[in-house]
Amino acid sequence: MNxxxxxxxxxxxxxxxxxxxxxxxxxxxxxxxxxGSTPGVMSREQVTWARSESADVMPPSQERLVIxxxxxxxxxxxxxxxxxxxxALADRYGGYVASSSRSxxxxxxxAEIAIRVPEDKFHVAVQEIETYGKVLDEGTSSEDITQxxxxxxxxxxxxxxxxxxxxxxxxxxxxxxxxxxxxSELARVRGEIESLQGQINYLEGNLAMxxxxxxxxxxxPPFTPPGMNWGEMLETAIVGLFTVVRGMIIIVVSMxxxxxxxxxxxxxxxxxxxxxx
Numbered sequence: 001m002n003x004x005x006x007x008x009x010x011x012x013x014x015x016x017x018x019x020x021x022x023x024x025x026x027x028x029x030x031x032x033x034x035x036g037s038t039p040g041v042m043s044r045e046q047v048t049w050a051r052s053e054s055a056d057v058m059p060p061s062q063e064r065l066v067i068x069x070x071x072x073x074x075x076x077x078x079x080x081x082x083x084x085x086x087x088a089l090a091d092r093y094g095g096y097v098a099s100s101s102r103s104x105x106x107x108x109x110x111a112e113i114a115i116r117v118p119e120d121k122f123h124v125a126v127q128e129i130e131t132y133g134k135v136l137d138e139g140t141s142s143e144d145i146t147q148x149x150x151x152x153x154x155x156x157x158x159x160x161x162x163x164x165x166x167x168x169x170x171x172x173x174x175x176x177x178x179x180x181x182x183x184s185e186l187a188r189v190r191g192e193i194e195s196l197q198g199q200i201n202y203l204e205g206n207l208a209m210x211x212x213x214x215x216x217x218x219x220x221p222p223f224t225p226p227g228m229n230w231g232e233m234l235e236t237a238i239v240g241l242f243t244v245v246r247g248m249i250i251i252v253v254s255m256x257x258x259x260x261x262x263x264x265x266x267x268x269x270x271x272x273x274x275x276x277x
Contacts, residue, residue, distance in 0.1 A: 074134065074215070086115060117209065163171065
């Protein structure tokens with residue numbers, strides 16, 4: 001390889017490395033520092049304001065809000081008794097049965113029951129239910145909804161303030177047009193308030209009462225070989241024999257025309273061949 005080729009390759013490598021460094025720097029998050037007016041990037045003043053606003057919405061002492069749930073699969077010989085025990089457990093811990101169902105799959109019976117218990121009784125209830133039979137599967141999950149709950153509360157507070165201002169404006173409105181416009185805004189704000197309040201109530205309900213889903217199954221029945229009906233087996237064998245014979249007869253009869261035509265042709269061919277020899 002001559003010097004010119006080495007020089008060209010070296011220049012290409014340098015250009016490639018330089019372009020890669022430039023592109024990497026261009027899309028690096030560190031390049032955003034100092035770009036206070038760039039769209040989508042907060043300036044230092046905006047960050048300070050946002051942090052102060054967040055501090056107002058969720059104070060440092062805000063307790064974490066966590067929704068707990070569990071699912072347990074249990075094998076038991078007496079599903080009816082275990083269902084009664086789980087219902088009694090829910091009542092004893094101040095909870096309730098959310099849903100319950102029972103079904104049969106062949107010789108095996110199954111049941112599903114979902115209960116809600118107070119959050120402080122969740123782990124104790126799970127441990128007690130696990131003693132009701134052989135645990136086949138068990139799992140618990142937790143969902144932190146602190147930020148979601150705080151955001152909903154903040155939006156609700158803002159909408160309630162808007163509602164108060166609209167009511168003040170409505171009190172001093174003079175023309176029919178002004179009254180209708182304010183009432184329309186009031187209806188819109190009231191609808192949003194009710195929607196947010198419903199979401200908050202749902203979260204608060206799930207926070208207060210944790211969900212435990214339990215599936216109960218009976219052990220699989222032991223395998224038993226099917227009974228032997230000799231008369232039926234003999235009848236089936238005879239039917240099969242006659243079926244085979246019938247098929248053979250059909251084949252033979254179908255081949256007769258070919259044999260009638262083919263046999264003379266074959267013998268004529270053999271005779272002619274011997275004459276030539």
